[in-house]
Amino acid sequence: MHIAIIGAGSVGLLLAGKLAASGAARITVVTRAKEQADALNEKGITVTSGRASARGNVTAIPFAVWSSSQALELPYDWVFLTVKQQAIDSLMLNALGAMNRPVNGLVCWQNGVGHIERIADVFPLDRIYIAVTTEGARRLALSEVAHTGTGHTELGAAAGQVLDNASQPMQKILEGLLNQAGFQASVSKHIVSSIWYKLLVNAVVNPLTALVRKPNGELLASDETATLIRSLAKEGLSVALAEGAELDEDSVLRRIQDVCRRTADNRSSMLQDVDAGRRTENEWVSGAVARLAAKHGLSVPATETIYRIIREWERGR
Ligand SMILES: NC(=O)C1=CN([C@@H]2O[C@H](COP(=O)(O)OP(=O)(O)OC[C@H]3O[C@@H](n4cnc5c(N)ncnc54)[C@H](OP(=O)(O)O)[C@@H]3O)[C@@H](O)[C@H]2O)C=CC1
Ligand SMILES: CC(C)(CO)C(=O)C(=O)O
Numbered sequence: 001m002h003i004a005i006i007g008a009g010s011v012g013l014l015l016a017g018k019l020a021a022s023g024a025a026r027i028t029v030v031t032r033a034k035e036q037a038d039a040l041n042e043k044g045i046t047v048t049s050g051r052a053s054a055r056g057n058v059t060a061i062p063f064a065v066w067s068s069s070q071a072l073e074l075p076y077d078w079v080f081l082t083v084k085q086q087a088i089d090s091l092m093l094n095a096l097g098a099m100n101r102p103v104n105g106l107v108c109w110q111n112g113v114g115h116i117e118r119i120a121d122v123f124p125l126d127r128i129y130i131a132v133t134t135e136g137a138r139r140l141a142l143s144e145v146a147h148t149g150t151g152h153t154e155l156g157a158a159a160g161q162v163l164d165n166a167s168q169p170m171q172k173i174l175e176g177l178l179n180q181a182g183f184q185a186s187v188s189k190h191i192v193s194s195i196w197y198k199l200l201v202n203a204v205v206n207p208l209t210a211l212v213r214k215p216n217g218e219l220l221a222s223d224e225t226a227t228l229i230r231s232l233a234k235e236g237l238s239v240a241l242a243e244g245a246e247l248d249e250d251s252v253l254r255r256i257q258d259v260c261r262r263t264a265d266n267r268s269s270m271l272q273d274v275d276a277g278r279r280t281e282n283e284w285v286s287g288a289v290a291r292l293a294a295k296h297g298l299s300v301p302a303t304e305t306i307y308r309i310i311r312e313w314e315r316g317r
Contacts, residue, residue: 001025001177004102005080006092008036008060010137011109012082013145015181017045020056024180028076029060032087037062039142048140049147067095076102078174080131081119082109085284088118097122104170105129108158111202111269112284113195113292116158128158129174132194135183136263149263152184156191196236196245200252201259202285204232206270207306210280213271217264220257228302229256235300236289242296270310277317282310 040060136149286307
């Protein structure tokens, strides 16, 4: 089993390191920088989890070389895309369109929505899979990643139909592979609901923490942010339902509060991007919720306001 993993950040290194260390697959990692490819070829990947650590050997190649060489033609069994939404640009789309079709498919690991439609313009939709994950990872060095939270990964076909588990051979192969590497993965019964369940957490926790510059847990400690959590969650839910997700307000609110408690000390990925002066995934999280609301004729004033404030910050950074 040969897997190419495009994007050697937190999630990419976690997947690559654990899959390689377990022997579940041979891994080729596509990095942005040559410096990182050199480090990975020399040292492999170290995954730390508490006091434990594991090391896996991988082959690494910079994107610029991969996308303009014969490496693009290799018959990978799977290609995992683990870059952030903002890195799915025209160069990336060109490479995805030009690469030899992986035998099994392309798996997208991003938070947020909107990218699948863009990828499906260059890659057959029926070969695209979605992984919605609550694993926590943080890249510590070019070849080292911390597994900061054990989560669960739900798998589905991007075509998004409600499918019965037994009739999903590709997702079953993927599930087996990830479980063999030590993850907890399962085939989602309704991938649209899984996507929105996670997206609603990100559309509430990420922009709020980024704006008030506080860790996740502190959102519950103030009346102001607790009120905003409810408004954003309610608005997001109305859009999720219009998009076909099967969710209810109580379970969404409980999930958001639970994530804030369980990851109380975490600075959300959006807050980390803001801290570092980087562009965030705002466009594909709050921006996507606002655009889809408009498509369905729904009003989401709190989401819209927060989206625009962060967008303005991004413009002036
Ligand atoms: N971190 C987490 O715990 C979780 C993250 N997610 C989601 O997973 C996705 C990835 O997140 P995360 O791993 O944290 O992000 P990171 O920023 O840590 O990693 C993204 C990686 O993509 C690389 N990259 C950018 N452009 C290219 C390119 N053209 N070719 C190859 N590599 C490229 C970056 O390289 P460089 O560093 O050199 O710029 C970086 O290493 C996001 O959508 C996020 O929301 C989902 C669940 C949990
Ligand atoms: C779940 C949460 C909010 C954890 O911080 C996350 O996914 C993120 O930071 O992007």
